[in-house]
Amino acid sequence: xxxxxxxxxxxxxxxxxxxxxxxxxxxxxxxxxxxxxxxxxxxxxxxxxxxxxxxxxxxxxxxxxxxxxxxxxxxxxxxxxxxxxxxxxxxxxxxxxxxxxxxxxxxxxxxxxxxxxxxxxxxxxxxxxxxxxxxxxxxxxxxxxxxxxxxxxxxxxxxxxxxxxxxxxxxxxxxxxxxxxxxxxxxxxxxxxxxxxxxxxxxxxxxxxxxxxxxxxxxxxxxxxxxxxxxxxxxxxxxxxxxxxxxxxxxxxxxxxxxxxxxxxxxxxxxxxxxxxxx
Amino acid sequence: xxxxxxxxxxxxxxxxxxxxxxxxxxxxxxxxxxxxxxxxxxxxxxxxxxxxxxxxxxxxxxxxxxxxxxxxxxxxxxxxxxxxxxxxxxxxxxxxxxxxxxxxxxxxxxxxxxxxxxxxxxxxxxxxxxxxxxxxxxxxxxxxxxxxxxxxxxxxxxxxxxxxxxxxxxxxxxxxxxxxxxxxxxxxxxxxxxxxxxxxxxxxxxxxxxxxxxxxxxxxxxxxxxxxxxxxxxxxxxxxxxxxxxxxxxxxxxxxxxxxxxxxxxxxxxxxxxxxxxxxxxxxxxxxxxxxxxxxxxxxxxxxxxxxxxxxxxxxxxxxxxxxxxxxxxxxxxxxxxxxxxxxxxxxxxxxxxxxxxxxxxxxxxxxxxxxxxxxxxxxxxxxxxxxxxxxxxxxxxxxxxxxxxxxxxxxxxxxxxxxxxxxx
Amino acid sequence: xxxxxxxxxxxxxxxxxxxxxxxxxxxxxxxxxxxxxxxxxxxxxxxxxxxxxxxxxxxxxxxxxxxxxxxxxxxxxxxxxxxxxxxxxxxxxxxxxxxxxxxxxxxxxxxxxxxxxxxxxxxxxxxxxxxxxxxxxxxxxxxxxxxxxxxxxxxxxxxxxxxxxxxxxxxxxxxxxxxxxxxxxxxxxxxxxxxxxxxxxxxxxxxxxxxxxxxxxxxxxxxxxxxxxxxxxxxxxxxxxxxxxxxxxxxxxxxxxxxxxxxxxxxxxxxxxxxxxx
Numbered sequence: 001x002x003x004x005x006x007x008x009x010x011x012x013x014x015x016x017x018x019x020x021x022x023x024x025x026x027x028x029x030x031x032x033x034x035x036x037x038x039x040x041x042x043x044x045x046x047x048x049x050x051x052x053x054x055x056x057x058x059x060x061x062x063x064x065x066x067x068x069x070x071x072x073x074x075x076x077x078x079x080x081x082x083x084x085x086x087x088x089x090x091x092x093x094x095x096x097x098x099x100x101x102x103x104x105x106x107x108x109x110x111x112x113x114x115x116x117x118x119x120x121x122x123x124x125x126x127x128x129x130x131x132x133x134x135x136x137x138x139x140x141x142x143x144x145x146x147x148x149x150x151x152x153x154x155x156x157x158x159x160x161x162x163x164x165x166x167x168x169x170x171x172x173x174x175x176x177x178x179x180x181x182x183x184x185x186x187x188x189x190x191x192x193x194x195x196x197x198x199x200x201x202x203x204x205x206x207x208x209x210x211x212x213x214x215x216x217x218x219x220x221x222x223x224x225x226x227x228x229x230x231x232x233x234x235x236x237x238x239x240x241x242x243x244x245x246x247x248x249x250x251x252x253x254x255x256x257x258x259x260x261x262x263x264x265x266x267x268x269x270x271x272x273x274x275x276x277x278x279x
Numbered sequence: 280x281x282x283x284x285x286x287x288x289x290x291x292x293x294x295x296x297x298x299x300x301x302x303x304x305x306x307x308x309x310x311x312x313x314x315x316x317x318x319x320x321x322x323x324x325x326x327x328x329x330x331x332x333x334x335x336x337x338x339x340x341x342x343x344x345x346x347x348x349x350x351x352x353x354x355x356x357x358x359x360x361x362x363x364x365x366x367x368x369x370x371x372x373x374x375x376x377x378x379x380x381x382x383x384x385x386x387x388x389x390x391x392x393x394x395x396x397x398x399x400x401x402x403x404x405x406x407x408x409x410x411x412x413x414x415x416x417x418x419x420x421x422x423x424x425x426x427x428x429x430x431x432x433x434x435x436x437x438x439x440x441x442x443x444x445x446x447x448x449x450x451x452x453x454x455x456x457x458x459x460x461x462x463x464x465x466x467x468x469x470x471x472x473x474x475x476x477x478x479x480x481x482x483x484x485x486x487x488x489x490x491x492x493x494x495x496x497x498x499x500x501x502x503x504x505x506x507x508x509x510x511x512x513x514x515x516x517x518x519x520x521x522x523x524x525x526x527x528x529x530x531x532x533x534x535x536x537x538x539x540x541x542x543x544x545x546x547x548x549x550x551x552x553x554x555x556x557x558x559x560x561x562x563x564x565x566x567x568x569x570x571x572x573x574x575x576x577x578x579x580x581x582x583x584x585x586x587x588x589x590x591x592x593x594x595x596x597x598x599x600x601x602x603x604x605x606x607x608x609x610x611x612x613x614x615x616x617x618x619x620x621x622x623x624x625x626x627x628x629x630x631x632x633x634x635x636x637x638x639x640x641x642x643x644x645x646x647x648x649x650x651x652x653x654x655x656x657x658x659x660x661x662x663x664x665x666x667x668x669x670x671x672x673x674x675x676x677x678x679x680x681x682x683x684x685x686x687x688x689x690x691x692x693x694x695x696x697x698x699x700x701x702x703x704x
Numbered sequence: 705x706x707x708x709x710x711x712x713x714x715x716x717x718x719x720x721x722x723x724x725x726x727x728x729x730x731x732x733x734x735x736x737x738x739x740x741x742x743x744x745x746x747x748x749x750x751x752x753x754x755x756x757x758x759x760x761x762x763x764x765x766x767x768x769x770x771x772x773x774x775x776x777x778x779x780x781x782x783x784x785x786x787x788x789x790x791x792x793x794x795x796x797x798x799x800x801x802x803x804x805x806x807x808x809x810x811x812x813x814x815x816x817x818x819x820x821x822x823x824x825x826x827x828x829x830x831x832x833x834x835x836x837x838x839x840x841x842x843x844x845x846x847x848x849x850x851x852x853x854x855x856x857x858x859x860x861x862x863x864x865x866x867x868x869x870x871x872x873x874x875x876x877x878x879x880x881x882x883x884x885x886x887x888x889x890x891x892x893x894x895x896x897x898x899x900x901x902x903x904x905x906x907x908x909x910x911x912x913x914x915x916x917x918x919x920x921x922x923x924x925x926x927x928x929x930x931x932x933x934x935x936x937x938x939x940x941x942x943x944x945x946x947x948x949x950x951x952x953x954x955x956x957x958x959x960x961x962x963x964x965x966x967x968x969x970x971x972x973x974x975x976x977x978x979x980x981x982x
Contacts, residue, residue, distance in 0.1 A: 009788075012787065013788070019779050020796055022857065023857070024796055026800070026812060026815060027803070029811065029815055038557040038559065039557070039558070039559055042534065044539065048822035049822065110974045111967070111974055114910065114911070114970040117914050118963045119960065120939060122920055122943065123723050123960070124720070125362060126362055126365045127365070128715070129363075133366035134714070135714070138366070138368050146711075146715065150715050150716055200865070204862075211806075217359065221359075221369075228804065229805075230806075232807060233807070233810075234321055234350065234351055234352040235321060237321075237354070239323045239353055240530045240546070240547075240549055241323060242530050248807075248811060248814075251803055251804070251807035254803065254807060255799065255802055255803040259799060262795060360733075364733050382950050470928070471931070471932075472928055472930075523839050523842060524842070526841035528813075534817075663732070663951070667951070676933065693752075700751060704747075
């Protein structure tokens with residue numbers, strides 16, 4: 001590598017530093033808070049950037065053993081994975097159908113998709129609670145699996161529509177002339193090309209479900225049914241008492257596995273993208 | 280052709296999926312098994328929640344009625360209750376904090392009979408709890424306990440500087456000036472949170488001022504008494520507190536005294552008890568004293584909590600049995616209160632001198648002779664318009680404006696017009 | 705067809721229509737409601753808190769989306785380069801998006817906390833601030849800055865991922881051709897990158913604007929709308945009026961106040977994007 005290129009490379013990395021600090025610092029702070037002893041947390045002369053008085057795992061043990069954190073996380077994972085999966089299937093089918101429609105319909109359907117987001121979930125949850133009750137799903141995580149797609153499918157559909165439209169019709173028509181059905185054409189020809197779009201949609205759907213709060217709060221009540229963010233904020237914030245150490249431990253534990261997942265898929269996603277670009 | 284394939288695909292999967300999900304619901308219990316559910320807040324005192332569960336299990340053993348207790352954060356109660364009312368389904372019993380019975384009046388069962396029994400045993404319900412649980416003459420919830428605000432101070436600092444425990448809000452100013460000089464200012468929040476109203480209220484009432492009159496209609500905030508209260512806040516802000524109180528939330532004053540900064544705060548006992556539990560160095564130095572008074576008496580904010588039963592519940596009778604079981608027998612009620620370590624105290628007249636107050640000498644200040652307890656908006660009954668005034672934080676915002684440069688007159692005029700707008704509709 | 709359609713109606717159409725109905729009715733928790741037309745919308749304008757909220761919403765969304773756009777493009781371009789530790793860096797950049805919002809906002813509250821603020825501590829130690837440092841959540845303009853910063857922190861990864869996808873799709877040949885024609889780095893950006901990114905940017909900005917306007921958690925946890933209503937957004941005011949006080953009709957009107965305008969904007973924007981791309 002030439003010297004000039006090396007300098008440029010280093011400059012690029014240096015430019016990244018402020019972004020990385022901005023993105024990571026709060027996480028570092030949360031991690032630190034979760035490991036500090038209470039007396040250091042409440043000591044106003046303490047240095048916030050370091051642990052001076054000895055780290056402790058008591059907040060983690062309190063979170064894991066004194067609360068039903070593991071159950072809540074299991075619920076979150078279950079709800080998120082299933083709703084992501086369901087939403088992707090519905091969105092794929094819908095996007096495929098819409099991608100093959102005429103031009104005019106697309107604009108109005110695109111508008112319709114965004115219009116569904118104009119009514120915020122913080123208002124929708126009330127009538128939706130009625131519906132959930134009619135379906136007999138009150139106080140159940142299945143209520144979440146059924147309701148989450150309502151805000152996941154529109155965006156995923158829109159995203160996938162864009163990807164499907166880049167696949168030329170002729171390729172599919174070729175396959176169908178060769179005897180494949182629509183479904184087979186979708187499965188064998190279009191989807192492989194649209195994999196980056198699918199991964200992207202899956203990542204968004206996953207994150208939006210994982211983060212969701214108001215539906216999870218409203219449609220579940222029992223400790224066995226609630227999700228992680230509802231459980232942690234409910235159990236560890238009592239009136240004006242905040243169990244900061246354990247709250248931050250909850251934040252850390254609720255993100256680390258997801259980050260690992262993301263890092264793994266992001267690699268795939270980008271390699272899929274670059275492969276597409278080269279072609 | 281594509282449409283048919285897709286449609287069939289969708290139909291079959293949706294049908295199967297939905298059927299699968301609906302099949303996973305547990306079938307409702309049939310036969311003799313009676314069941315009740317209770318949605319309770321996550322108590323300040325986790326041990327009280329545990330005790331509640333324990334008493335619940337005993338209840339099931341003694342009566343055969345199954346009891347399910349769910350907990351929710353206090354901040355989320357509004358959203359949850361709204362959805363239960365909207366869908367007319369949910370729990371049988373719900374915890375009703377302060378004025379909630381007024382908000383949900385039409386949805387709550389008349390519990391006058393249960394309250395009458397308890398009053399016969401324990402004496403009259405305290406005025407603050409009665410004002411909030413009895414709506415237009417009907418008891419819509421059964422008062423169980425209350426957590427009142429109390430003056431919390433650093434005893435060691437007072438001793439060191441030879442300061443007298445303040446008896447009036449004026450005394451607090453004198454003492455506060457010294458405390459600030461020592462680097463331990465007074466900590467009273469002036470921000471959009473309920474703790475701010477919990478202090479502003481007592482100060483206003485002790486000067487004889489009020490927001491809305493007893494008739495529930497006339498706005499009376501524009502008065503010389505309000506001006507006195509604002510002048511008091513202005514000088515407190517200037518000489519006894521630091522500007523950070525403008526950003527405080529409900530937990531900030533707790534933290535301020537727990538980590539040794541604040542010399543005096545106004546809060547329920549949570550600040551002290553948590554310091555004790557976490558074994559913080561400040562725990563030994565914190566003590567309580569009686570609420571300061573003013574020319575118009577000694578008034579204090581109270582947070583009573585009641586149990587209500589939704590009208591849509593099909594288990595109102597078993598639910599009433601549980602309430603009777605929990606609160607009706609003296610030994611059980613005492614056990615329940617003792618588990619809370621003075622966070623939550625009995626709300627009935629004859630039980631005011633409760634043994635739990637003797638478990639720690641620092642609880643002596645909670646005994647509160649001569650203090651009148653009220654909830655937000657007193658003396659106006661907590662109708663929804665009065666509640667909107669409270670929830671819009673008009674009073675703290677008025678004070679915040681005054682201490683950050685607006686003239687007292689303008690701040691009061693602003694608050695008056697805002698309150699009048701709310702009352703108008 | 706029927707189960708799918710039924711589900712669609714129940715889960716999407718019914719709540720949507722009910723929400724719209726609430727806003728044009730005098731709905732109150734647990735009481736029967738009547739249609740009252742646009743009276744809620746008109747009355748709201750009389751409220752000082754609402755007018756302030758209206759202004760706040762535009763300031764908040766304008767600043768946050770603008771910053772996210774500029775920073776998003778910059779960061780995406782950086783990530784598009786050949787990098788060491790690419791996987792780790794990309795993962796790190798994604799972190800804010802991935803932490804549950806309810807919890808990360810609490811983390812920020814602790815960071816801006818008047819008593820322990822690590823932001824102030826750092827500023828003081830580095831000599832950038834005079835003691836005791838700004839009262840981030842208690843002073844009018846600082847509070848808005850704080851909530852905007854947290855929104856940017858949380859929303860930037862969304863911009864970065866989407867723009868990165870758009871960037872990667874731009875064929876390298878176009879850059880090579882421009883370079884051969886003598887275009888410098890900035891010119892290449894302006895004439896090749898930006899035009900080809902326009903459709904992606906338009907959509908991402910549109911989507912982000914809708915979500916930023918209806919943001920709830922950040923303001924609720926950090927400032928509760930204060931100081932003196934200076935950070936209230938539609939969603940937080942709607943909760944205060946609608947849920948905590950029971951006035952569901954008014955709360956719905958607050959939440960939906962901008963919807964007609966936003967709907968027109970969405971339609972126009974999408975039309976524009978289609979025309980541009982094709």
